[in-house]
Amino acid sequence: DAGVTQSPTHLIKTRGQQVTLRCSPKSGHDTVSWYQQALGQGPQFIFQYYEEEERQRGNFPDRFSGHQFPNYSSELNVNALLLGDSALYLCASSPEGQGSYGYTFGSGTRLTVV
Amino acid sequence: QQQVKQSPQSLIVQKGGISIINCAYENTAFDYFPWYQQFPGKGPALLIAIRPDVSEKKEGRFTISFNKSAKQFSLHIMDSQPGDSATYFCAAFSGSARQLTFGSGTQLTVLP
Numbered sequence A: 001d002a003g004v005t006q007s008p009t010h011l012i013k014t015r016g017q018q019v020t021l022r023c024s025p026k027s028g029h030d031t032v033s034w035y036q037q038a039l040g041q042g043p044q045f046i047f048q049y050y051e052e053e054e055r056q057r058g059n060f061p062d063r064f065s066g067h068q069f070p071n072y073s074s075e076l077n078v079n080a081l082l083l084g085d086s087a088l089y090l091c092a093s094s095p096e097g098q099g100s101y102g103y104t105f106g107s108g109t110r111l112t113v114v
Numbered sequence B: 001q002q003q004v005k006q007s008p009q010s011l012i013v014q015k016g017g018i019s020i021i022n023c024a025y026e027n028t029a030f031d032y033f034p035w036y037q038q039f040p041g042k043g044p045a046l047l048i049a050i051r052p053d054v055s056e057k058k059e060g061r062f063t064i065s066f067n068k069s070a071k072q073f074s075l076h077i078m079d080s081q082p083g084d085s086a087t088y089f090c091a092a093f094s095g096s097a098r099q100l101t102f103g104s105g106t107q108l109t110v111l112p
Helices: none
Strands: A003-008 A010-013 A019-023 A031-038 A044-050 A053-057 A064-068 A074-078 A087-095 A109-113 B004-007 B011-015 B019-025 B035-038 B044-052 B056-059 B060-065 B071-076 B085-096 B099-102 B106-110
Touching: A003 A087, A019 A087, A019 A109, A031 A074, A044 A064, A044 B099, A074 A087, B011 B019, B019 B085, B019 B106, B035 B060, B044 B056, B044 B060, B044 B071, B056 B099, B056 B106, B071 B085
Parallel strands: A010 A109, B011 B106
Antiparallel strands: A003 A019, A019 A074, A031 A044, A031 A087, A044 A053, A064 A074, A087 A109, B004 B019, B019 B071, B035 B044, B035 B085, B056 B060, B060 B071, B085 B099, B085 B106
């Protein structure tokens, strides 16, 4: 049973560029949440997608946007990259209604902005 | 604005010892308190969790103690093993906000 799959695993981008990160949720999960984890810090909630719509958003600027597809997979887009966007980006999937009980995290995408 | 405060930042324990990590929260709307274990290069994995109407929960060598009035909770790892060496995060879940708020993490090292 495949868990949450994220791609790519590592990425290096230049300041000002745009990046797209991808997430395939665990089988049977229909809700996808994205978190940013800076080095040495705990993950911070970016947003959550359910039924192809952004349902909840954390304290992140509009440069961060996302999308959820009919097969429940999701993308995180970051525009106008800043050095401070360098972090591990985590995707977590869950079945609707189980809250964080059913959260399964992927291994993340390590983004480095130079 | 940090809503979940975690200490210590790092912890070194001898094999067989007890590891204790503490967390405090501010938002009374939190309704579920999980602990996550994270190894390098991996995402966080759920270790154990507790609801605020329970004062203690034990699963194997791991125990959560919860003090609702003080808005504090802690993780105890009994008989700590070198394989327990990892970063531990406390977290709080708000069902209404549908999000986890994490502490800043504790890097645990268990010496053989």
